[in-house]
Amino acid sequence: MKKAAIAIVMLVLAGAGVGWGLSAPTRISGSEAAALKEGDAARGELVFWAGGCASCHAAKGASGDDLLKLGGGLRLETPFGVFVAPNISPSTADGIGSWSLVDFANAMTHGTSPDGENLYPAFPYTSYARMSGADLGDLFAFLKSLPAVDGKAPPHELGFPFNIRRGLGLWKRLYLDPAPVIAAPAAGVEVDRTLWERGRYLVEGPGHCGECHTPRDLAGGLVLAQWLGGAPAPTGEGKIPNITPVENGFGSWSAADIAYYLESGFTPEYDSVGGEMVHVQENMARLPASDREAIAAYLKALPPVPTASD
Known part of the structure; x- marks a missing residue:
């Protein structure tokens, strides 16, 4: 009986260890990081609009130049809880002003923050994972050219178990894939x-x-x-x-x-x-x-x- 109990405990601990390892945040490889280059802000502006960054990170109802003030705060109410868009302005204290290009690429393509936390997929990194390194560099250059906005956005409002970020590592192993969704045009469709x-x-x-x-x-x-x-x-x-x-x-x-x-x-x-x-x-x-x-x-x-x- 005692041996069986010990065996069960060992199995539980082994399973927990495997789960902990599989849920670890991932990052771009060393070769990918070395290939990243500081981009061009003018090209990055087009990537910015294609990516819809202002739709979530500018103030609700913003227009004109205010669309470029990315202080966050938009509340996204979902079945999993309320996600709040963060400040991604170049503010060093409250935004991403202290981030490196590698930090930015890790967040955009792996859903991993500079301090090694898994990011919630309300931020659509499962799509951004398909972006090219050139576009990431250009977008980062454009974001750095925007006005710094002071103030951190409020925290997410999530209950258990969704407030445990570590578990997102397992979720990402299931759903984070940089491969194209559609391999080729549908059969019989003529297209350039x-x-x-x-x-x-x-x-x-x-x-x-x-x-x-x-x-x-x-x-x-x-x-x-x-x-x-x-x-x-x-x-x-x-x-x-x-x-x-x-x-x-x-x-x-x-x-x-x-x-x-x-x-x-x-x-x-x-x-x-x-x-x-x-x-x-x-x-x-x-x-x-x-x-x-x-x-x-x-x-x-x-x-x-x-x-x-x-």
Whole structure:
């Protein structure tokens, strides 16, 4: 009996040790860190708008130059609790002013903070993990050029067990993958491959479209088999639409319709963009026309996915 009890204790301790090791925060490799270069702020501004940084990190209702004051504070109410967007301005005391480019790359692509904590995926690093090192360097250069904003954002409001950051390391092993979601255009669709690949990069990477348009499982991970097939709104009531080319839905839009919608905010029926998509459309309108065309080409060449149910 005593031997059995000891064996059980040893198994529990071994399991705990394995779990502790597997949940450890990860970082970019030494070769990846060495390849990072300080970027160009002008190019970084385009990455900034593609990534929608201001939508979460600027003050609610901000416009004009205030969109570049990234003091955080936006509350994201989810089934897991309330996440609060942090200050990512160049403030040394309260923002990311003391971060290195490697620190920034670790946060963006591995969800790991400079002090070695796992970051919550309300920050869409599962998408940003697909970003290139050049874009990370450019974006970091642009962020450093913005006004420093004093004041830390309030802490997240999370109950047990979601307030235990270490457990996110196991979550990341399941859901953090820098590989493309869609390997190639759907069979039978004629498309300029270079344009399509640019669209894939923007949608799956900095644009993080899947974070809202793809349903999630009970653990909060994206169900990639239903990529962009629509989902319940992650921070409130309502439904995020299916943007794959399904019949009697988004499939009726042409590539030109999609590109124009991203530029103007008008649908083919001349309805106006609404809800959270307002911010996304305003960001996309700042990109070159060729990028909006690339996004449209990617979306039109996706395999249709049945609209996900609530």
